[in-house]
Amino acid sequence: MPHCxxxxxxxxxxxxxxxxxxxxxxxxxxxxxTLDSFEVRKANYLQLYYIVDGKFDWIINGKNETLYPGDSxxxxxxxxxxxxxxxxxxxxxxxxxxxxEKIDSEGCLVLGKWSRIKKSEWQIIGKILESNQKPVMRAGxxxxxFQVMQSEIENSEIGSFTRVNYIxxxxxxxxxxxxxxxxxxxxxxxxxxxxxxxxxxxxLSHKWTVEEMAxxxxxxxxxxxxxxxNYTGFPPLNYLINIRxxxxxxxxxxxxxxxxxxxxETGFYSSQHFSTTFKKLTGHTPKEYRKRYTSx
Amino acid sequence: xxxxxxIEIGTNAVRILAIDLKGNVIAKSKGSYPTFHREPDYSEQDxxxxxxxxxxxxxxxxxxxxxxKNHTVISICFSASMHSVLPVDRHxxxxxxxxxxxxxxxxxxxxxxxxxxxxxxxxEATGTPIHPMSPMIKIAWMxxxxxxxxxxxxxxxxxKSYIIQQLTQDYLLDYSLASAxxxxxxxxxxxxxxxxxxxGIKAKQLPDLVPVFHPLNRLRSEYQKSLGLPxxxxxxxxxxxxxxxxxxGGIWEEEKATITIEDSGAVRVVGKKPLNDPQQRIFSYLLxxxxxxxxxxxxxxxxxxxxxxxxFGDFKExxxxxxxxxxxxxxxxxxxxxxxxxxFLPYLLGERAPxxxxxxxxxxxxxxxxxxxxHFIRATLEGILYEIYSIGxxxxxxxxFNSLTTNGSFASIPFCTQILADLFNKPVSVGxxxxxxxxxxxxxxxxxxxxxxxxxxxxxSVVMSTTFEPNYQNNTAYMKYFSIFERLSSKLHEExxxxxxxxxEL
Numbered sequence: 179m180p181h182c183x184x185x186x187x188x189x190x191x192x193x194x195x196x197x198x199x200x201x202x203x204x205x206x207x208x209x210x211x212t213l214d215s216f217e218v219r220k221a222n223y224l225q226l227y228y229i230v231d232g233k234f235d236w237i238i239n240g241k242n243e244t245l246y247p248g249d250s251x252x253x254x255x256x257x258x259x260x261x262x263x264x265x266x267x268x269x270x271x272x273x274x275x276x277x278x279e280k281i282d283s284e285g286c287l288v289l290g291k292w293s294r295i296k297k298s299e300w301q302i303i304g305k306i307l308e309s310n311q312k313p314v315m316r317a318g319x320x321x322x323x324f325q326v327m328q329s330e331i332e333n334s335e336i337g338s339f340t341r342v343n344y345i346x347x348x349x350x351x352x353x354x355x356x357x358x359x360x361x362x363x364x365x366x367x368x369x370x371x372x373x374x375x376x377x378x379x380x381x382l383s384h385k386w387t388v389e390e391m392a393x394x395x396x397x398x399x400x401x402x403x404x405x406x407x408n409y410t411g412f413p414p415l416n417y418l419i420n421i422r423x424x425x426x427x428x429x430x431x432x433x434x435x436x437x438x439x440x441x442x443e444t445g446f447y448s449s450q451h452f453s454t455t456f457k458k459l460t461g462h463t464p465k466e467y468r469k470r471y472t473s474x
Numbered sequence: 475x476x477x478x479x480x481i482e483i484g485t486n487a488v489r490i491l492a493i494d495l496k497g498n499v500i501a502k503s504k505g506s507y508p509t510f511h512r513e514p515d516y517s518e519q520d521x522x523x524x525x526x527x528x529x530x531x532x533x534x535x536x537x538x539x540x541x542x543k544n545h546t547v548i549s550i551c552f553s554a555s556m557h558s559v560l561p562v563d564r565h566x567x568x569x570x571x572x573x574x575x576x577x578x579x580x581x582x583x584x585x586x587x588x589x590x591x592x593x594x595x596x597x598e599a600t601g602t603p604i605h606p607m608s609p610m611i612k613i614a615w616m617x618x619x620x621x622x623x624x625x626x627x628x629x630x631x632x633x634k635s636y637i638i639q640q641l642t643q644d645y646l647l648d649y650s651l652a653s654a655x656x657x658x659x660x661x662x663x664x665x666x667x668x669x670x671x672x673x674g675i676k677a678k679q680l681p682d683l684v685p686v687f688h689p690l691n692r693l694r695s696e697y698q699k700s701l702g703l704p705x706x707x708x709x710x711x712x713x714x715x716x717x718x719x720x721x722x723g724g725i726w727e728e729e730k731a732t733i734t735i736e737d738s739g740a741v742r743v744v745g746k747k748p749l750n751d752p753q754q755r756i757f758s759y760l761l762x763x764x765x766x767x768x769x770x771x772x773x774x775x776x777x778x779x780x781x782x783x784x785x786f787g788d789f790k791e792x793x794x795x796x797x798x799x800x801x802x803x804x805x806x807x808x809x810x811x812x813x814x815x816x817x818f819l820p821y822l823l824g825e826r827a828p829x830x831x832x833x834x835x836x837x838x839x840x841x842x843x844x845x846x847x848x849h850f851i852r853a854t855l856e857g858i859l860y861e862i863y864s865i866g867x868x869x870x871x872x873x874x875f876n877s878l879t880t881n882g883s884f885a886s887i888p889f890c891t892q893i894l895a896d897l898f899n900k901p902v903s904v905g906x907x908x909x910x911x912x913x914x915x916x917x918x919x920x921x922x923x924x925x926x927x928x929x930x931x932x933x934x935s936v937v938m939s940t941t942f943e944p945n946y947q948n949n950t951a952y953m954k955y956f957s958i959f960e961r962l963s964s965k966l967h968e969e970x971x972x973x974x975x976x977x978x979e980l
Contacts, residue, residue, distance in 0.1 A: 366784055367795070375508050411487070411505040411531060420505075420530060424523035431567045459530060461700030471565065 183207045186331060196339055199290045200346075201275035203327070208232070211265050218260030223275040224287070225253040226349070228320045232269010235262040238313045250317040252353055254287070254307060272324045276346070292343045295350070302390045303354045309377075310357045317356060323349060358396035367405060370395050378418060382425055382445045388414050422446065423459060430468045437464050475500070476548050477540070478923075480915035481528065483554040483634060484715065485509070485574065485737075488528045490535050491912040492545065495925060497935065499907065501539035505531040510571065514978075515578040515606075518571035521560055521636050528637060529697075536701055547703060551919040552712035553911050554634035556654035556759075559609045561616070561627035562636070566645075569623050572633050573612050576773075578824075580606040580615035581832050587611070588754065592668060599666045601748050601758035601766070602656035603830065610656035613673040628679070635681045638711065642691045647681035650713035653760040658683075660748055660760055686713045686762060687922050710922055716769075717761045718914030720744055721929065723879045724905060724936025731769075731875040733862060733894060733902070734910065735885035737777040740827075741865040742769030744933075749872040755828045756868065762929065768872075770827025770865035774820040774858060776884035778836070781822055782854045786847075803889050806852035811896065812951040815840050816849045817959055818857030821970075825861070828868040829963050833974035839962060856952075859890060860959045863897040878902045879938065881910035888942075896948040897956070903938035 185204030201223050218237050227250060234245040238259050245251060247269075253259045255278050261267060279288045287304040289295070295303065327345050330338040374394055378386060391414055392402035406414045422444045429440045441452035441464075449464075456464050475494055482489045487506035494500050505527040510518045540547065557575035562568050573579075587593040588604040602608050606615075609630070616624045631639070632655075635647050652658045657673065657680065659666040665677040690709040692698070698705070712718070716734075720742045723732030731743045743749075748758030749768040758768040779802075780795065787798035821834035838853065862885075869875075877900050880891055886904055895902040907913045917932035926932035 372508050409506060411503060416530075420507075420523060420526050424520055424526045427522040427526065428568075431565070459526065459533070459700075461696030466696075471567070 184328065184332075196334075197292075197331070197342065199277045199292050200342075201277055203272075203274045203331070205230070205270065205272050205324070205328070207270045208266050208268050211268065214264050216261035216266040217264050218258055220258050221253045221255055223255060224278050225251075225259065226274045226276070226353075227251040227253075228272040228317065228324060230270040230272065230321060232267060232271070234267035234269060234271070236260065236267070237262050243314050245314055248316055248318045248321075249314055250320055250353075251314050252307070252310065253313060257313070272320070274324075289350075293347055293350075294343070295347050298387075298389075302393050303350065305390075306354050306357050306394065307350075312357075312360050315353065315356045315360065317352065319352065320349065355396070358394065367409060371406070371409060375421070378421055379425070382422060383443050385445060385447075386418055391418075418445075419455065419459075423456060426452065426456065426464065427467070430464055431471050437468070440464070475543075475545050477545050478916050478919045479532075479535075479547050479550045480912040480919070481532065481550065481552050482715065482909075482911050482915065483524065483528065483552070483637060484911075485555050485576070488524065488531055489909065489912065490528075490531050491909060491916075492535065492540055492547070493912070493916045495920065495923075497907070497913075497916065497920075497937075499909070499912075500545065501535055502909075502912075503531050503535040503539070509574060509576070513579070515581065517574045517577040519558075519574055519633070521568050521572045521633055524572075524633060525637050525640050533701055536703070541702055547707050549919040549923055550707060550709045551915040551922075552634060552638070552710075553715050553718045553915050554632065554637075554651060554712075556651060556714045556716055557607045557609055558633040559612045560631050560633055560636050561623060562629050562631055563626055564628040566639060568636065569626050572636070575607045577612065578606045578832060579619075580608075580611035583614050583618070584608070584611045587672065592672070594754070596656070596666065596669050596672065597754045598750055599659045599661065600653070600656050600669055601660040601760075601768075602654060603754050603757055603826070604656070605826065605830065606832070607826075608656035609654075610669050610673045613675060617674040624674075629681065630675060630679055631681050634711075638690060641693055641697055642709075643694065644691055645681040646684050646688065646690070646711060648684055648686045648688065648711045648713055649760045649763070650686050650717045652680075652683055654714055654716070654757075655680075658760075660758060660766065663760070663763070684711055686711060686918060708919075708922070710919060712915055712918060713761065714759065715911050716740060716742065716771075717759055717767045718918065719881065719910045720767045720769075720914065721761065721917055721933055722905070722907070722910035722912070722914030722936065723881055724933055724938065725879055726930045726933040727765075729873075729875045729877070731866060731869060731878050732910075733866070733878055733880040733885050734882040735775040735858075735862065735880075735890075736882040737775055737780070737884075738771060738773050739775035739862060739882065739885070740769050740771040741862060741869060742767050743869060743873055743875060744768075745873065749869070751868070751872065755830060756872070757827075765929070768869070770868055772861050772865060773823040773826055774836075774861060775882075776858075778820040778822050778858050779854060779884065782851070786850070802851045803855070803887065805848045806855055807889060809848050809852040810951070811856075811893070811948040812955050813849045813853040813856055814845065815842070815955070816845050816853040817860075817955055817962070818850075818853040819959070819962060819966075820854070820857045820861050821963075824974075825963075827865045831967070831970060833970040834963070834966075835970055835973055835977075837962070837966075839958075855890065856893060856955075857959070858884075859893045859897060860952075860956055862894065863956065864960060864963070866898060876900060879905060879936075881905050881908060883908070888940075891942045892945075893948075893952075895942040895944045897952050899944045899946070899949045901941050901943050903941040906937040906939045 187202045229245045231247045392399045426444045438449040441449040446452035477492045480491045487504045489504045492501040560572040584606045657669045688711045719734045725732045748766045758766045817839040819837040822836045824832040825834040921932045
């Protein structure tokens with residue numbers, strides 16, 4: 179199928195009032211260099227590029243990146259992108275800009291209502307995309323997905339709204355999986371597990387689920403649980419409790435933070451929940467533990 | 475049934491075993507904790523996470539495998555990794571994480587001291603090679619570069635001392651672990667003034683010294699209760715992992731040595747006198763008041779083969795490294811001893827004994843057009859074992875031995891044990907209990923309980939399962955290549971330094 183350039187932008191899309199979340203979507207074919215056409219700039223949207231042919235030298239988040247056919251680049255709002263020499267490069271590419279509803283208090287991206295991805299899943303997908311260190315990824319399957327999207331928008335047949343949004347969801351899920359695949363070395367479980375441990379410690383107040391932890395390692399929950407148990411001696415949630423209690427012990431020794439705050443900060447539901455768990459393991463309540471330490 | 479519990483606070487995990495009085499393992503359990511590397515040379519662990527993990531594992535083991543079967547715990551014995559440093563304030567609160575043996579931040583301080591006259595003196599007095607692993611060096615580094623933390627520190631303790639303190643309130647350290655701090659005079663068994671001066675601390679900033687059989691004060695009552703331990707249980711402080719692995723390896727004064735290879739490794743002997751090597755290649759640590767464990771450690775044991783497997787192994791199952799390793803070993807066995815002239819220097823993590831060169835790096839040498847993938851696998855395994863042999867050879871400069879025992883997951887792979895026997899040209903036996911550290915801790919407790927008359931008697935009770943006899947022809951083949959291995963290891967000194975410098979600039 180030949181690649182004919184096209185461009186939908188916010189107005190044309192909004193006109194039909196169907197895709198307010200798509201700011202721009204198009205395919206362009208650059209045969210010549212237009213100077214100063216692509217300067218480094220902060221992105222306002224979730225921006226996704228997919229190279230069909232040619233070669234593009236860009237600067238993404240301060241790093242030089244060269245994109246070849248089959249590569250995609252994912253830029254989140256607030257990140258920077260531009261041409262290495264101020265221009266786009268020569269070749270053909272798809273691009274799509276998506277509006278992000280908000281970045282919530284936990285730093286998670288929230289898409290609009292159009293997305294069918296479950297909220298709980300989106301939280302973790304957002305986290306993974308945010309943590310991404312390599313914006314350029316291989317994604318050969320995007321070519322045909324974008325072609326279908328284009329024809330769906332163009333023809334406005336029945337069900338096209340659903341199909342387009344479904345493709346957008348799929349694109350984001352594939353990106354998320356690609357990010358974990360890149361970040362997680364399948365050959366080095368201990369290393370990946372150390373990375374997971376760091377993520378857990380960074381955000382200990384979060385009520386981590388096994389699904390979320392498994393997703394960060396790019397594994398299904400059954401394999402993940404089995405691997406963790408084998409490696410650490412504990413099922414994932416018990417391992418997490420170890421970390422929560424160790425951090426709580428550290429905080430209990432500091433006098434100026436109260437026990438309820440410690441409980442919440444280390445991810446317990448309440449000071450009651452903290453107290454019971456703590457006592458079960460150490461034989462005394464957090465209060466008694468603190469007293470013992472400060473009277474020493 | 476009565477049993478002894480051994481608690482091993484290792485580098486990556488705590489391992490707890492219950493062993494009946496005849497020496498049979500009746501229950502075991504482990505829990506791991508991470509090592510953090512904030513900077514390239516740093517290697518740190520969270521002492522509270524280690525304590526909690528230990529407590530959790532112990533509690534589970536007792537409540538799931540010991541109490542329901544009506545076993546009675548009569549003794550508990552501790553062992554721990556050597557060379558850790560944990561600064562605590564006057565309330566006993568840790569200031570930052572514990573620094574582990576693998577931490578290299580003090581490499582410049584170590585180099586400086588090693589080449590000085592006082593360095594030689596300190597080595598002779600303390601038996602600990604002058605190396606960044608030594609707590610003396612780590613403390614000296616802290617005084618120079620982290621003075622805030624240094625000033626706030628009331629005591630410099632070890633991870634084991636911290637865990638014991640959490641359980642019983644006392645700051646204690648056994649002579650064994652103390653002799654690996656680089657601060658203890660192993661002849662007089664007192665803190666060594668030259669070493670304290672170099673570290674910049676006073677003896678009162680260190681824990682109180684006690685013998686390895688020292689019974690700990692009663693557990694704090696809350697732990698006694700939550701663990702459900704009988705009141706009369708005897709808890710002894712125990713020793714270091716290295717000393718206990720030697721005891722558990724079943725060797726004693728006679729002409730024997732023991733090889734331990736896990737991620738890292740060591741070759742060790744036991745004697746009534748410390749071995750003093752003018753080139754500072756050998757450590758001597760106190761096992762008890764009368765006996766010394768001497769030997770040499772390597773950084774590049776099983777971990778070097780794990781590195782090879784990760785990158786060149788066949789991974790059909792995600793993350794299943796054991797499976798991949800087994801496959802590689804099968805392939806390696808198809809190649810002749812000596813890998814048809816392909817040599818591997820295994821110094822991926824720099825090296826300790828015998829070359830003591832932090833800048834050393836790995837290398838394949840002698841590759842020709844006929845070498846295939848399998849040659850590289852076999853050469854990698856042989857290189858790791860040549861390094862072990864070179865430690866053994868250094869020890870033989872000071873003490874004869876005519877047979878060896880081996881333990882640890884890597885050394886116990888039959889393919890590797892056979893190569894070791896061929897290299898040393900001596901029979902090598904594998905212990906029945908692969909957990910030689912736990913075995914050693916058990917023997918310590920059992921001797922304390924009067925089951926054995928002394929440690930020698932205890933060591934002799936260790937049962938060997940198999941003995942690998944050396945093959946003379948293989949030995950001849952290996953020795954030809956080993957001499958090149960040995961020469962390369964020292965000849966490349968300048969190039970190691972240059973490449974390490976370039977790598978550190980990356």
